[in-house]
Amino acid sequence: MxxxxxxxxxxxxxxxxxxxxxxxxxxxxxxxxxxxxxxxxxxxxxxxxxxxxxxxxxxxxxxxxxxxxxxxxxxxxxxxxxxxxxxxxxxxxxxxxxxxxxxxxxxxxxxxxxxxxxxxxxxxxxxxxxxxxERPGSATPVATAAPHRARRLPSLAVLPFEEIGVAATDMFADGVVEEITGALGRVHEFHVIARQSAIAIIGEHLDVPQVAERLGVDYVVEGTVRRADDRVRISVQLVEGRDGRTIWTERFDDRLDDLFALQDRVAGQVAGQILPSLRNAEIARARTTPPESRNAYELFLTGLPHMWAHQRKSNARAIDLFDRALSIAPDYGPALAHKAWALAQQCSYIWSDNPLTDKAEALRLAQQAAQFVGEHAPSMVAVGAAVDLVSTDHDFSRTFIDRALAIDPNCAWGWMRRGWNRHYLGETEEARLSFDHAEALSPLDPFLFNIEFGRGVTYLHEDRFEECLKHFKRGMALSPGVEWAYRFIASLNIRLGRQADAEEAYRKLLAAYPGLTVRKLSDSLPPSAVENRQEFYDAMRRAGLPEE
CATH class of the missing domain: 1.10.10 (Arc Repressor Mutant, subunit A)
Incomplete structure (x- = not known):
C-alpha cells in the first residue's frame, strides 16, 4: 500500500x-x-x-x-x-x-x-x-502537445450470431463466429476484441452503438444463421459503431456437408469481403479529419485510393500523402512499403520522369520497410510487389508475399501479386492458380485488369501467344485507361507476325506517351517484364521511336 x-x-x-x-x-x-x-x-x-x-x-x-x-x-x-x-x-x-x-x-x-x-x-x-x-543547435520542444495525433488502429467485435430453426444447444453458429473471429484476428490492420468479451454482453438487449461503447470498438460484425435440411444460409453485416449504420452486408448460401470445412469456407469469404469494406470505412473516416490535423495512419489511409486509381496524377498524390505520413513517423512500415510500391508502379506504367532513380528509391524503401512492417499483411505484399517490379530478386519477394498470405489468406491483392511472382519464377501452374484465387476472393477488385494480364503472361512460357493476347484485350476492356499495356499488345503481335497490328499498338502507345524514347522505355520496364527483349526494342525503333 x-x-x-x-x-x-x-x-x-x-x-x-x-x-x-x-x-x-x-x-x-x-x-x-x-x-x-x-x-x-x-x-x-x-x-x-x-x-x-x-x-x-x-x-x-x-x-x-x-x-x-x-x-x-x-x-x-x-x-x-x-x-x-x-x-x-x-x-x-x-x-x-x-x-x-x-x-x-x-x-x-x-x-x-x-x-x-x-x-x-x-x-x-x-x-x-x-x-x-537536446542535440546541439536544436530548438527546445513545445511540451504541451504533439504536432499530430498518434496513429490508432480501428477495432471491431464479432458478436454471437443468431441461429434460427435449430435447438438452443446447437453449436454450429458458434463455430462460424469463432472461425470468422480467428480469420479477422490474423489481420493486423485492426484489433479484434476477444470473443469472451463479445459473449459477455449476451442478453443485455443493447443496440449497436451501445455495444460499441460498452466494448470500446469502432465496428461491429453481426449475423444470422438459418438451416433447412442440408442447406444453410448465413447473413452477415458490418456496422458502424457510432451510429449503427450498415457499411456492408452479404448473404452466403452453402450445403451442410463437412461442418468444419463449411465453417472455414464461410469464414474465408466473410473475412475476404469485410476487410475491403472496413478499409474503405476507415478511409472515409480519415477524410473527415482536416488535412492539417491528420496523423500518419490517416495520411496513409487517404493515400490508398489515389494509389489504386491507376492514374498518373493520382499516383503522384499518393506518394505525396505517404511522404507526409513519413514526415510524422519516419519508420512507419505501411507508408514506407506503399510508397515503394507507388514508385515501382510509377516506373512500370511509364509515368516516371526519372525511372532509374525511382527504381533505386523504390528498392531502398522496400528494404527499409521490410524491417518495420511487422505482420501487416498488405504492407508485406507491397514490399514483395515493389521488389518484383524493380529488381530480379524474386525469391525475396516470394518470401514476403507468402508470409503475408500465411497471415491473411483472404488478401486478394496478395494472391494476385503471388501470381506475378510465380510467373517471374517460371512456375506457370502456380501462377494461374493464384490469379484464379485472387478473382474468386474479390470479383470486383480494382486490380481485376491486372489479374487478366497475369493470366495472359502465363501462356508465354508455352508459346501460346494468341491465348495471351485474348487475356490482355480482356484486361484492357476492364480498364481502358491502362494505356501502358499497349506495349504488351505490340510485343505479342510481333511474336504473332502481325506487323500492322503491332504498329497500330505502337501508335496508340506513342499517342499516350508523347516524347517517349527507346531509352526511357528500357529504363522504365521491370527487369523481368515479358517485353523487355531486344526484338521488342528493335520493333519500336522501326516504328519510329527515337533512341534518346
Whole structure:
C-alpha cells in the first residue's frame, strides 16, 4: 500500500536508463513500462499535468479510444498503489504529479530515456522530439502537445450470431463466429476484441452503438444463421459503431456437408469481403479529419485510393500523402512499403520522369520497410510487389508475399501479386492458380485488369501467344485507361507476325506517351517484364521511336 510522502521527494532519472527513487535514494520498484513512460512524460509538461485524452492517445495509440481510456484508468490505479501517497492525482479531465514532491533529474550522462522501448507510436514520436531537441543547435520542444495525433488502429467485435430453426444447444453458429473471429484476428490492420468479451454482453438487449461503447470498438460484425435440411444460409453485416449504420452486408448460401470445412469456407469469404469494406470505412473516416490535423495512419489511409486509381496524377498524390505520413513517423512500415510500391508502379506504367532513380528509391524503401512492417499483411505484399517490379530478386519477394498470405489468406491483392511472382519464377501452374484465387476472393477488385494480364503472361512460357493476347484485350476492356499495356499488345503481335497490328499498338502507345524514347522505355520496364527483349526494342525503333 502507498505510504505518505511526508518530506520525501520522488526523483525521476531521465538521462541514461530510466529509474525512480524516493527518500534517501531507495529505488521504486513495481512500475510497468507504460507507468514509467507516463511519469516521464508528465514530468516534462508545464506544471507536470496533462489531459487524460492526451495520455491515452500517447501511451495506447494502437488501441481504440475506449480501450485506451480504460487502459489509462487501470494504469493509474496501479500507479496509485505503487507510488507514495500524494505524488500522483487525477480528475475526470486531467492527470498530474505534485511539482513540489517530484524532481525530474536530467543531469546524468547518456541520451534522454536511453534504451527506452515502448511499442506505441505516440510515445515514440514524443521521445524522438525530446531527443532531437537536446542535440546541439536544436530548438527546445513545445511540451504541451504533439504536432499530430498518434496513429490508432480501428477495432471491431464479432458478436454471437443468431441461429434460427435449430435447438438452443446447437453449436454450429458458434463455430462460424469463432472461425470468422480467428480469420479477422490474423489481420493486423485492426484489433479484434476477444470473443469472451463479445459473449459477455449476451442478453443485455443493447443496440449497436451501445455495444460499441460498452466494448470500446469502432465496428461491429453481426449475423444470422438459418438451416433447412442440408442447406444453410448465413447473413452477415458490418456496422458502424457510432451510429449503427450498415457499411456492408452479404448473404452466403452453402450445403451442410463437412461442418468444419463449411465453417472455414464461410469464414474465408466473410473475412475476404469485410476487410475491403472496413478499409474503405476507415478511409472515409480519415477524410473527415482536416488535412492539417491528420496523423500518419490517416495520411496513409487517404493515400490508398489515389494509389489504386491507376492514374498518373493520382499516383503522384499518393506518394505525396505517404511522404507526409513519413514526415510524422519516419519508420512507419505501411507508408514506407506503399510508397515503394507507388514508385515501382510509377516506373512500370511509364509515368516516371526519372525511372532509374525511382527504381533505386523504390528498392531502398522496400528494404527499409521490410524491417518495420511487422505482420501487416498488405504492407508485406507491397514490399514483395515493389521488389518484383524493380529488381530480379524474386525469391525475396516470394518470401514476403507468402508470409503475408500465411497471415491473411483472404488478401486478394496478395494472391494476385503471388501470381506475378510465380510467373517471374517460371512456375506457370502456380501462377494461374493464384490469379484464379485472387478473382474468386474479390470479383470486383480494382486490380481485376491486372489479374487478366497475369493470366495472359502465363501462356508465354508455352508459346501460346494468341491465348495471351485474348487475356490482355480482356484486361484492357476492364480498364481502358491502362494505356501502358499497349506495349504488351505490340510485343505479342510481333511474336504473332502481325506487323500492322503491332504498329497500330505502337501508335496508340506513342499517342499516350508523347516524347517517349527507346531509352526511357528500357529504363522504365521491370527487369523481368515479358517485353523487355531486344526484338521488342528493335520493333519500336522501326516504328519510329527515337533512341534518346
Amino acid at each position: 502507498a505510504t505518505s510522502t511526508g518530506q520525501l521527494h520522488l526523483t525521476l532519472i531521465l538521462h541514461g536508463v530510466f529509474s525512480a527513487h524516493y527518500g534517501s535514494g531507495l529505488e521504486l520498484v513495481g512500475l510497468s513500462r507504460r507507468g514509467q513512460a507516463l511519469l516521464a512524460f508528465l514530468s516534462q509538461q508545464p506544471e507536470m499535468r496533462a489531459e487524460r485524452a492526451r495520455l491515452a492517445d500517447l501511451l495506447w495509440s494502437d488501441r481504440s479510444e475506449g480501450q485506451a481510456r480504460a487502459s489509462l484508468r487501470q494504469e493509474l490505479s496501479v500507479l496509485r498503489r505503487v507510488l507514495p501517497e500524494g505524488i500522483l492525482d487525477a480528475n475526470r479531465q486531467l492527470v498530474w504529479l505534485d511539482p513540489t514532491a517530484v524532481v525530474a533529474d536530467k543531469s546524468g550522462s547518456g541520451v534522454f530515456l536511453e534504451g527506452f522501448d515502448l511499442a506505441t507510436e505516440g510515445f515514440e514520436d514524443w521521445l524522438r522530439e525530446m531527443r532531437q531537441a
